[in-house]
Amino acid sequence: MGRPKLLLPLMGRPLVAHTIGAWLQAGVDRVVVVVRPGDEPLRTVIAEMETDGRVDLVIPEIAPPEMKDSLKTALVHVERKYGGTDNDAFLVAPADMPHLSAQIISRLIRRHTERCSREILLPTLAGVRGHPVLFPWRYGAEVFQLADHEGLNVLVERSPVAVVPCDDLVMADHNPFGDIDTPDEYDQVANGRTN
Secondary structure (H helix, E strand, C coil): CCCCHHHCEECCEEHHHHHHHHHHHHCCCCEEEECCCCCHHHHHHHHHHCCCCCEEEECCCCCCCCHHHHHHHHHHHHHHHCCCCCCCEEEECCCCCCCCCHHHHHHHHHHHHHHCCCCEEEEEECCEECCCEEEECCHHHHHCCCCCCCCHHHHHHCCCEEEEECHHHCCCCCCCCCCCCCHHHHHHHHCCCCC
C-alpha cells in the first residue's frame, strides 16, 4: 500500500476503527488487537478507541510474522487474563475489513450460544465463505498444534464446520467480507463503491 493500511482515512476515521467498531457494536465481550512493537501510530489509534474496557491492546516482544502467530498471541493473552470455558468462543477476522458486519458477528454468536455449538461456524453470502470465523474455545489449543506451514484454513478443513447463511443481513451494495489489499481497493471503498 505504500503507507500504513490500517490508518488510512475512511469516512472520517481510520480504517481499523470501522473494523473494531463492528466488533463492539456486535456486543462481543472482548476485542483483542495484536499490534507490532514500535507501531506507535496504530497503538495510539487503538488506545483512543478504548472507552469501555472491552478492547485489549497486545504488543508482543517480537512482531508476529503471520495471522496465525497474531492469533496465538491473542489466545495466550485471553487465557492468562480471562481464562476460557467450553461455552466460550473466539472469532477471527483480519483488521482491514472496513465493512465487517456487526449483524453477522451477532448471528454467529447467537448460533453458538443457542445451540451450544461445538462446530466452527462460517458465515456465507451467496454460498461464499467469509469472515469472521467463530471457533469454540476448545480449538484454541489446536491452533498451537498447527505445523509451521499450516494456516487456520487447515484447522477449518479438518474440523466439524457449520455454514451460517447471512444473505438476509447484507444490503446489495455492501460486501462485508471484502478487505483492502491494494490502493485501487482502497479507492473503491473510499469512493463508496463495494469491495
